[in-house]
Amino acid sequence: MKDVAERAGVSESAVSFALNGRPGVSESTRERVRSVAEELGWRPSTAARALSGEGAATVGLVLARPARTLGVEPFFLQLVSGVQQVLAERRLGLLFQVVEDVAAECAMYEHWWAEHRVDGVLLVDPRAEDPRPDVLASLGLPGVVVGGTESRQGLSSVWIDDAGAMASVAEYLHALGHQRITHVAGLPELAHTQRRMASLRSEAERLDLPHVRSLTTDYSDAEGAAVTRRLLDEPDPPTAVVYDNDVLAAAGVAAAAERRLPVPARLSIVSWEDSVLCRMVHPWLTALARDPLALGRVAAEELTRLLDGAPARTAGVPVPRLVVRESTAHPPGG
Amino acid sequence: MKDVAERAGVSESAVSFALNGRPGVSESTRERVRSVAEELGWRPSTAARALSGEGAATVGLVLARPARTLGVEPFFLQLVSGVQQVLAERRLGLLFQVVEDVAAECAMYEHWWAEHRVDGVLLVDPRAEDPRPDVLASLGLPGVVVGGTESRQGLSSVWIDDAGAMASVAEYLHALGHQRITHVAGLPELAHTQRRMASLRSEAERLDLPHVRSLTTDYSDAEGAAVTRRLLDEPDPPTAVVYDNDVLAAAGVAAAAERRLPVPARLSIVSWEDSVLCRMVHPWLTALARDPLALGRVAAEELTRLLDGAPARTAGVPVPRLVVRESTAHPPGG
DNA sequence: TCACCGGTTGACATCGATGTCAGCCGCGGC
DNA sequence: GCCGCGGCTGACATCGATGTCAACCGGTGA
Structure with missing residues (x-):
């Protein structure tokens, strides 16, 4: 900085004023300082900035998963990519951590x-039953819950309409004539798993389909x-x-193929997540x-809003769209 | 810290001495300070540490890929997971960034x-033709090349024996009786792609197989x-x-299935990367x-060595092992 | 002539750690 | 009785920025 x-032939104070867009310097000086800084490739030390109350210019993301179940879904890296598109504009870095479980995740936040x-x-x-929002709240650490429903305890949420999406799938299958529908769900402790299961139950009731269930x-x-074999x-x-x-869906298709059960003639299959995998089977x-990507962008935007001092709120992303391909059809004899 | x-009833200096393992305090005081710090949940501010010459306690990882081609392979997250197992011991954070291309990656380093x-x-x-090692060298930024061959310009490397692995595949297929082997490679500009192609060429010569080639x-x-259809x-x-x-391999299987070409009876397929995908088709x-995971661990270990002031060197990871499953057999009539 | 103005300076505190250094206390040995 | 030593204190500088504040300079308007 010196x-x-x-x-630039000015004082250090002037440089600070100029580069932080604060009054006290003329536009011409500001411009000169800017160009000199650019030319010298100067960037403020984040450490020094952080120390003088500006914050760390970094946001954190912890992924709590055992290493072996890690990373088949494109979902996660795409999310991160979307997050960074927004963070990059603000020169915010992303500190990323993979841990084994939620307890370790909470420790990480602390x-x-x-x-x-x-x-x-x-x-x-x-x-x-999530301990994490409480931890963040007790620390006073700003956070955005990706896939959360309500904004409580000062945390923002990005809301995903799992219930609506599930309803649209149920309706679609019902319209095709399916009566016996099974939902092979993910981890039962995840909030969205429970939302999807609840939505399916209520849809089944509404459409009068007794042979509908969820398995986790x-x-x-x-x-x-x-599960598919069973x-x-x-x-x-x-x-x-x-x-x-x-x-799960791809594994289900493989299991059906083992049994020589034609899809979709005898069994219709829907995947809750579209990826290259869905076009590889x-x-x-x-x-x-x-x-x-959009989800990541929205989440990052909500976080930057929080960091700017805005109150917590709930943002939404568009309802997932059902892309009909070859794996669904009328049920046999339907 | 105050x-x-x-x-603990001691001075700030004593705390600093105690917690950084430096002489000047008795073992009993050291222990008392440690336990008080633990109890209070105190951790030194990284910003302040960084400012007083301790470094940022963070290592960086940039992934240069367009968002749409992102993240089907489990490979990457597993690598990161391995990296973090080692970094966690040293309390080092991982700053992670996804960018569009190598130019942006270089800018990121700067x-x-x-x-x-x-x-x-x-x-x-x-x-x-990689500009990145030169950038790191000119900056003086310590780095480890994951999948690099030699350690030059002060950068360490973790060496992967692509040539040896390719040779083992070629030998295996040759032993089964295959004469016409095609290698569907990845991006031509990647170093390992070139190594694999070169290795295949020389193996083909050694085994006297004229109908062998690589396509990127x-x-x-x-x-x-x-490519498979062609x-x-x-x-x-x-x-x-x-x-x-x-x-690529899974897509190849799908293309063969489209043509109703039985695998492996008419076509043998080998995937250079083992993942759940290989058991889903x-x-x-x-x-x-x-x-x-091991690759990530070794890479992180090499980086911590460099950070400790050790000279750059090249480490190795075990040669990939060929896991024979159902997609390879003798060629038709072979 | 003087007060006021925007633009600018230079000196100093602050953030939270590390590093250094003189000096203090009490205990043991000569 | 004095020296030396281990253990510890307290004051100060340092890192690189931000923030504040009094003061200064040249030009304008009253």
Whole structure:
């Protein structure tokens, strides 16, 4: 900074004023200082800035998953990519951490906040009984819950209409004539799993479909295949299965193929997540398409709003759209 | 820190001495200070530490990929997970950034370094003509090239034996009786793509196989399928195809299925990357299994060595192992 | 002639740690 | 009785920015 001041022929104070857009310098000086800083490749030290109360210019994101179940879904990296499109404009960095479980995630927040490493965090995979919002609230650490429903305790939320999406899937399958529908869900403790299950139950009631149910899994291809095999061995197997993500759905297709059960002639399949995976299996999967990039962008925008001192609120992203491909049809004899 | 000093009944200097393992305090005081700090949940502000010459306690990782081709492979998140297992021990954070291209990646390094945001970086996807090592060297920013071959310009490397792995695949297919082998490779500018292609060429010469070649793609399922279709339409199609990653291989299987070409009876398929994808397609894919977690761990260890002042060097990870499943067999009539 | 103005300076405090250094206290040995 | 030493204190500088404040300079209007 001293160098910049010297080269521009002004004082250090003037440099600070000029570069932070504060009054006290003329437009011409401001411009000169700016160009000198540019030329010298000078950037303020984040450490020094953070120390003088500007915050760490960093937001945190923790992913709590055991390493082995990590990363088949394109979803996550796309989300991060969207987040960064927004953060980049503000010169905010993203501190990223993979941990084993939620307890470690909470510890991470405490450490980050105690060390002043982050100004705020994005919380993903909200759960039904979730200790994390309480932790953030008690710390006073600003946060946005990605996929949360309401904004409480000073946390913002980005709301995803799982219930509406599930209703649209149920209606679509019902319209095709399906009566026996099974929902192969993900982890039961995740909030969106419970929302989807509840929505399906109420839709089944509304449409008068008694043979509708949800089964939970750990999202792994292994459980997806195992559950599907069990379903197909039943005396009255379902005619349509809705899988909670692309991996489960692809595993389901593979299981059906093992049994030489034609999809969609004998079994319709819907994937709750559209990705290349859905176009890599045969037949191509009918899927709920959402836009993880947009979700990431909205989440990051909400977080920057919070950091700017705005009150917590709930933002929404568009309802997932059902993309009909080859894996759904009328039920046999329907 | 003041609070800790007060609660422990000692001076601030004593606290600093105690917690940084420096002489000047008795073991009993050291222990008392430690426990008070623990109790108060005190952690040193990284900003203040960084400012007084300790470094940012953060390493950087930039992923240069257009958002749409992002994240089908489990590889990347597993790598990150391995990296963090090592970084966590040292209380080092990971600053993660997704950018569009290598130019943006270089700019990122310059910014990070100018802002003192990172102490070192992990460089992934090394290229044949790669500007990035030069940038790091000119900045003096410590770095580890993940998948690099030699350590030059003060950068360490983690070496992956692509050539050896490719040779083992070629030998395996040759032993099965295959003569016409095609390698559907990834991006031509990546260093490992070139290494694999070169290795295949020399193996083909050694084994006297004239009908062997490599074709490059962008790693997308679309190109994987398109290339495979083109291959199968040739008058003398290959009897074995080696795909440079799991996505390409799965797309290849799908393309073969479209043509009703039985795998492996008429076409053998090998995937260069083992993942759940390889067990989600039918038939299950023979694949080269490497261990991204271990790769991440070794890379992070090399980086911490560099940060500790050790000279740059090249470390190695085990050669990928060929896991034989259902997608490879003798060629028709072989 | 003087007060006022915007633009600018230079000196100083602040953030929270590390590093250094003189000096203090009490205990043991010569 | 004095020296030396381990253990500890307290004051100060340092890192690189931000924030504040009194003062100064040249030009304008009253």
